[in-house]
Amino acid sequence: MNLDATFQALADPTRRDMVERLARAPATVSELAQPYAMSLPAVVQHLAVLEASGLVRSEKQGRVRTCRVEPAALSLAEQWFNQRRAEWDARLDRLGEHLKRFPDGEPK
Amino acid sequence: MNLDATFQALADPTRRDMVERLARAPATVSELAQPYAMSLPAVVQHLAVLEASGLVRSEKQGRVRTCRVEPAALSLAEQWFNQRRAEWDARLDRLGEHLKRFPDGEPK
DNA sequence: CATATACTTAAGTCATAACTTAAGTGATTG
């Protein structure tokens, strides 16, 4: 559940697509792999990256592994953006106040 | 302004820190570099990654380059999470409806 | 119980990322 691993995981289009699909519904490894033009092991490696980041978790029953997204991990990343936006807005506010106080530029 | 480059850029803690600081206020390259225990070229390379992603833009005046965040690029990434959340919620809703209709499990 | 299924493990290849040091360029400044 750390941002390094989370953003790293989301930097790959295949992995982002996997998360998009898993956000709509859980899927098995083979189902997940089906659309991609790559070997199964490659898909499983992508999955491992997603699991390591905490974005996805999976559970094996018999010989079938079912994967689902972990919304908490998505929220954590989302929060990072919320905080940046808050800081950005705070700065704009300070800037506005400042301009109201010194409309003709900084006093020398 | 693509998500691959954006998330890739944010996957590095130094670059995330740079964005955090630039969200609070613009800074020159040297100011930006000052806290980090790495060479200036390394910092500039991080900066190049941020600029390539569109998260940061910079402008040179004389020999000083000033950097600032591009909030639009942050928004774009933020939206990706909004969409995932929306899909996740939609799925929970469908599931709830379904359970209301078949409280004792799927009809065989 | 032999065979197919659904992954798993292992190992190797090739490209990219994250630095480094050394040497340059062009704008200020004493």
Added chain:
DNA sequence: CAATCACTTAAGTTATGACTTAAGTATATG
């Protein structure tokens, strides 16, 4: 106008990522 300052460019090193193929291991299923 010589020195300093604020980057820039170039090139090399080491680690990490994104695959591949080949072979293996538990579950089902006919």
